[in-house]
């Protein structure tokens with residue numbers, strides 16, 4: 001696992017956008033994994049800037065979302081499919097239909113989960129998966145106790161996650177759905193490169209467990225320690241509980257610039 005400590009979200013976004021840009025230069029039809037929430041927003045803004053400057057195109061890209069709430073009306077602004085359209089897909093040249101997500105309004109939710117797994121496999125898997133981390137250590141919506149071998153399925157959100165996400169629902173915890181469909185930890189682990197972004201002191205404990213704790217279903221993101229290519233980008237506040245922060249900085253400072261993340 002590579003840990004990259006940067007001063008702020010904008011510096012992190014530039015590094016992640018560099019990585020996406022070089023992936024697309026090598027493979028214009030790459031498959032991207034998209035996260036929602038606050039963490040990837042600066043990355044999306046940076047990618048949009050580069051698209052508008054003509055530096056990259058997503059015209060041949062396909063993308064898969066990590067998760068979706070169950071039961072939000074199709075036109076609800078916080079439905080993740082709508083969020084990703086607003087924050088990213090609708091601002092670049094991703095063709096209509098290029099972004100897929102699990103269908104949280106399907107009649108048969110387990111069948112929708114299986115269909116989603118099949119769609120990711122049919123696309124050849126995800127090349128680069130963007131991730132945020134919950135303050136309880138979840139990635140996608142794999143809450144503590146999730147099977148480390150899980151695939152896309154229905155999950156119940158913890159009250160902490162519902163409280164954390166209430167800010168997107170005018171502060172009303174009761175408006176945050178209780179259930180979601182989420183890629184499982186094994187689904188995420190199948191992506192070829194995992195890129196996790198975390199900023200702010202509220203993520204410091206989860207980041208500490210992710211990078212330096214034992215692998216455990218209690219902190220689901222720790223499964224990433226088993227991934228051969230996982231990059232964790234954090235700001236100084238999110239890095240504040242890392243015991244080896246000095247070493248991570250030294251390693252990154254000594255890395256040749258051509259090497260990328």
Ligand code: F6R
Pocket residue numbers: 034035036037038039040066067131132133134135138139140141
């Ligand atoms: C969103 C997702 C979640 C978020 C996590 C952090 O698709 O899968 O795991 O990444 O809840 O959320 P933010 O970035 O809003 O702090």
